[in-house]
């Protein structure tokens with residue numbers, strides 16, 4: 001997923017903490033306490049060591065002594081923040097005065113605490129920061145979804161392969177069966193999962209997404225099952241998990257292969273018995289969800305390699321639906337490109353531009369490793385960068401624009417079969433029915449159908 005995004009992805013548990021103090025006793029005591037809370041701690045005695053530690057590691061939090069031997073903590077503070085602007089700095093001092101506290105906060109410290117620090121004070125700082133980072137992460141996920149929000153799901157297709165996929169989706173949607181969606185990144189697994197939900201009897205209930213790989217094991221467990229206050233660092237109050245939030249609806253587990261073996265066991269129990277406990281809680285809760293899972297890995301191989309439980313695989317895989325990559329449904333590229341252009345044109349209140357034939361050529365010749373997501377991004381970029389009403393290859397990134405030369409030209413060094421194939425695929429791409437394409441090509445529809453099937457299978 002694209003990360004060009006205003007809020008930096010925060011680190012998740014465990015918190016990385018830097019302790020900067022020239023008194024060994026303080027360093028040792030603070031480190032022991034922080035480690036006891038599950039933090040990863042590095043202690044340093046000098047400003048130089050602190051700066052070089054920050055340059056090499058992404059710390060979340062620093063405890064900074066106000067009076068270091070060679071430099072004041074107040075002087076060091078802006079230097080630390082210039083290396084890592086997201087660092088939360090807590091000034092600590094045995095000589096607390098209101099003036100220095102104000103100065104520290106003005107320079108960017110998050111907190112100011114008098115020595116000796118009590119365990120309760122340290123816990124308060126750590127829990128508060130863990131919760132804030134967790135909120136950042138949730139905001140980041142939401143913003144990423146908003147940024148990618150699908151204006152309108154495009155379910156039209158001219159591809160035999162994709163049509164077979166959509167037929168299967170339509171068949172299983174109204175049932176309660178678990179569905180496993182397979183497909184490369186950006187092929188639309190999330191879009192199809194949401195569509196499955198809207199076509200199901202659960203459409204009036206919630207659709208809840210859990211993106212498995214973005215979270216550490218502990219955080220994912222808490223995200224799924226919820227937790228009670230005190231279950232781990234940062235668990236400052238009881239919280240329901242996404243499982244409960246999905247009650248009566250659909251739970252979408254994206255990139256399910258990334259779930260650790262420990263969590264897989266819990267998930268299996270939930271699927272088998274519809275029961276689970278929040279982290280740190282004895283009470284057993286019941287939940288009614290339909291699970292749709294997705295992966296871009298070969299789960300059977302993960303099972304063979306011992307990384308994925310076979311019984312969980314069978315539970316999730318009641319029906320398997322493969323979504324073809326865009327390069328295997330090239331005939332859809334022009335239609336999808338135009339639909340995205342139309343969407344972005346409406347958003348920017350411009351008339352929808354056309355694609356020149358060389359622009360179309362470039363799009364059709366490119367391999368689209370990022371699939372529909374990449375096509376959508378390329379169309380959005382073209383709308384921003386290309387003011388004219390006819391989009392030319394120059395509106396596309398260089399790796400796509402340069403594809404035109406790879407397309408076969410009449411009279412070039414190409415076999416008849418390559419020209420035949422390219423011509424058929426392009427005519428199919430710009431026409432709306434098979435009959436219309438067959439008419440242009442001067443062959444009957446059944447011959448064209450067979451050729452298209454063959455090309456689909458070869459690609």
Ligand SMILES: Nc1ncnc2c1ncn2[C@@H]1O[C@H](COP(=O)(O)OP(=O)(O)OP(=O)(O)O)[C@@H](O)[C@H]1O
Nearest residue numbers: 148150153154185186187188189190191372373376
């Ligand atoms: N059928 C579709 N109609 C409209 N837009 C689509 C469609 N399929 C995919 N997209 C676009 O591509 C983006 C990626 O789709 P989606 O997140 O569903 O893919 P994915 O296969 O789940 O990808 P990943 O594995 O990276 O999570 C969507 O946000 C949307 O912009």
